[in-house]
Amino acid sequence: MTLFGHKLPVTALLGLFIIVLNIAVAVAGPYLAPYGETQVVGGGWDPASAATWFGTDQIGRDMFTRLIYGARMTIGIAFVTTILSFAIGISTGLLAAVTGRWVDTLLSRAVDVVLSIPLLIWALMILNVLGQSLFSLVLTIGCLDSTRVFRLARALGIGLVSLDFVEVARMRGEGLGWVMRREILPNAAAPLMSEFGLRFCFNFLFIAALSFLGLGVPLPYADWGGMVKDNVGGISFGLPAALYPAAAIALLTVGINLVVDWFLSIDARPSGAQAEM
Amino acid sequence: MIRLILSRIGLGLLTLLAVSVVIFVLTQILPGDVASSVLGQSATPETLAAYRHELGLDRPAVVRYFVWLAGVLHGDFGTALTNGQNIIEVLWPRLRNTLFLAGYAALLALPLAVGFGILSAIREGRLTDRLANIVALLAISMPEFFVGYLLILNLSVNHEWFPSLATVGADTPFGERVWAVTLPAVTLTFLVTAHMLRMTRNSVLSTMSTAYVEMAFLKGLSRARVVTRHALPNAAAPIISVIALNLAYLVVGVVVVENVFTYPGVGQYMIDAVTKRDVPVIEACGIVFAAVFITLNTLADVTAIVLNPRLRHPR
Numbered sequence: 001m002t003l004f005g006h007k008l009p010v011t012a013l014l015g016l017f018i019i020v021l022n023i024a025v026a027v028a029g030p031y032l033a034p035y036g037e038t039q040v041v042g043g044g045w046d047p048a049s050a051a052t053w054f055g056t057d058q059i060g061r062d063m064f065t066r067l068i069y070g071a072r073m074t075i076g077i078a079f080v081t082t083i084l085s086f087a088i089g090i091s092t093g094l095l096a097a098v099t100g101r102w103v104d105t106l107l108s109r110a111v112d113v114v115l116s117i118p119l120l121i122w123a124l125m126i127l128n129v130l131g132q133s134l135f136s137l138v139l140t141i142g143c144l145d146s147t148r149v150f151r152l153a154r155a156l157g158i159g160l161v162s163l164d165f166v167e168v169a170r171m172r173g174e175g176l177g178w179v180m181r182r183e184i185l186p187n188a189a190a191p192l193m194s195e196f197g198l199r200f201c202f203n204f205l206f207i208a209a210l211s212f213l214g215l216g217v218p219l220p221y222a223d224w225g226g227m228v229k230d231n232v233g234g235i236s237f238g239l240p241a242a243l244y245p246a247a248a249i250a251l252l253t254v255g256i257n258l259v260v261d262w263f264l265s266i267d268a269r270p271s272g273a274q275a276e277m
Numbered sequence: 278m279i280r281l282i283l284s285r286i287g288l289g290l291l292t293l294l295a296v297s298v299v300i301f302v303l304t305q306i307l308p309g310d311v312a313s314s315v316l317g318q319s320a321t322p323e324t325l326a327a328y329r330h331e332l333g334l335d336r337p338a339v340v341r342y343f344v345w346l347a348g349v350l351h352g353d354f355g356t357a358l359t360n361g362q363n364i365i366e367v368l369w370p371r372l373r374n375t376l377f378l379a380g381y382a383a384l385l386a387l388p389l390a391v392g393f394g395i396l397s398a399i400r401e402g403r404l405t406d407r408l409a410n411i412v413a414l415l416a417i418s419m420p421e422f423f424v425g426y427l428l429i430l431n432l433s434v435n436h437e438w439f440p441s442l443a444t445v446g447a448d449t450p451f452g453e454r455v456w457a458v459t460l461p462a463v464t465l466t467f468l469v470t471a472h473m474l475r476m477t478r479n480s481v482l483s484t485m486s487t488a489y490v491e492m493a494f495l496k497g498l499s500r501a502r503v504v505t506r507h508a509l510p511n512a513a514a515p516i517i518s519v520i521a522l523n524l525a526y527l528v529v530g531v532v533v534v535e536n537v538f539t540y541p542g543v544g545q546y547m548i549d550a551v552t553k554r555d556v557p558v559i560e561a562c563g564i565v566f567a568a569v570f571i572t573l574n575t576l577a578d579v580t581a582i583v584l585n586p587r588l589r590h591p592r
Contacts, residue, residue, distance in 0.1 A: 116292045117567040118529040124551050125303050125563050205420055209533050212422050213548050228422055235426055246423035253418035
């Protein structure tokens with residue numbers, strides 16, 4: 001099988017399959033789930049059976065159903081966050097690259113300060129101020145993550161802004177928005193695409209970790225990180241309930257990383273191995 | 278060179294100062310008026326004013342910032358809101374625990390990552406390399422708590438080889454401490470090793486595309502010899518800064534791992550404070566994490582400058 005004119009290796013094919021499967025489950029969730037999201041179908045931590053494929057969770061809800069609903073919430077939130085992060089990161093990054101001077105200095109120094117300590121620490125402090133809601137979660141992670149996108153977009157923009165066609169567009173009298181959108185963005189699109197996969201993975205794990213710590217997606221919703229947290233009590237009795245949502249998180253990230261890895265290897269420069277041949 | 282290193286350290290201090298300003302604004306100014314939220318709606322303006330004066334909130338923000346900063350520099354983080362404990366007394370032993378865990382994990386991760394990184398660079402494209410690559414990719418993708426609970430379930434619940442909770446006190450003997458911390462350290466190792474391995478491999482391979490390496494190949498040297506004698510010395514500087522960066526990452530990675538194993542470290546303290554909305558503790562943990570992280574990053578830069586003469590003369 002080929003994609004974009006490149007042959008897909010087995011690993012990338014597997015990754016693609018995992019991603020498509022996850023998206024399908026997230027979209028078709030309610031139609032696939034055998035029970036309701038909050039429906040109690042048995043005792044706490046019942047073992048797996050024909051009726052409940054992965055057993056039940058700590059208060060007797062069907063684990064399989066919760067996993068399906070969790071896909072929707074977990075993937076959806078991470079996706080929205082990444083979109084927000086790219087919207088902010090690309091627009092400020094290209095703005096810094098095109099305008100230069102003090103705008104660039106100001107934005108870059110601010111980003112340096114944010115990135116000088118781990119984003120998790122910032123997130124903890126900001127979520128403490130904003131309180132726990134889906135909106136503040138998306139906003140916080142989106143803004144924090146946009147600093148990384150900013151750096152990439154700015155670097156790409158600075159490489160492009162001195163090229164002739166940008167110069168021509170400026171002399172033609174095109175405005176700032178036109179230069180950013182029509183001259184620079186299309187030429188920076190390819191590296192930004194593979195960055196999207198990586199940033200999605202990062203945000204997905206980030207939100208899962210926050211939910212696991214009890215600070216992410218608030219309560220009534222099923223999400224994978226929160227499900228791990230809810231079910232950890234069973235671990236000390238040897239019950240694997242908490243591992244299913246954790247494994248679901250791992251599976252999707254592996255899938256995306258397999259595809260991104262292949263994507264990055266396409267235009268990787270040949271190294272010493274070629275020199276040897 | 279001394280001047281460059283000093284300026285790098287100065288930059289680190291300046292960054293830390295900037296971070297402290299942002300933390301102060303985030304935790305003390307943005308949340309609004311503490312007095313009215315503590316005293317409630319029915320408080321009279323006089324009691325509000327008196328309470329604000331008692332907390333020092335009637336002074337301008339700039340003055341409050343410097344008073345707070347002076348306290349922090351003297352190791353005085355104030356007292357926790359929830360239980361009135363002196364924060365520094367709780368924080369200090371916890372910081373030692375966190376650094377102990379991170380150091381243990383680093384000790385396990387370093388030889389693994391650098392060893393396998395170089396090995397997979399030597400055997401690029403062969404089975405060893407591909408295997409190392411796949412394992413590293415799996416490790417990067419797995420959330421910390423998945424690895425942690427998998428280890429707990431298999432090694433401490435189903436087979437009672439290791440304790441599932443890493444509870445250590447101030448007087449836990451060293452041997453026992455190492456034993457208790459092994460599972461969390463292995464979990465952390467799993468995560469950082471993958472990053473370090475890939476970056477080591479890539480920095481060795483990027484020196485492999487230089488002209489002098491091609492020359493070495495054309496002389497007829499074996500691939501193993503070219504990698505170890507020609508590529509590796511020039512890749513050493515980036516590898517060392519990668520290591521320092523990952524050690525910094527390790528200190529943050531502990532936040533989740535400490536919570537999985539209920540290990541009494543700074544990360545657990547901070548999460549606890551965030552759930553209870555204990556602002557002074559959050560602030561203190563934030564500053565401590567920032568200080569450790571920035572110190573390690575600065576250290577990475579300084580070692581890179583010392584090791585690589587080319588960095589000493591920037592264009």
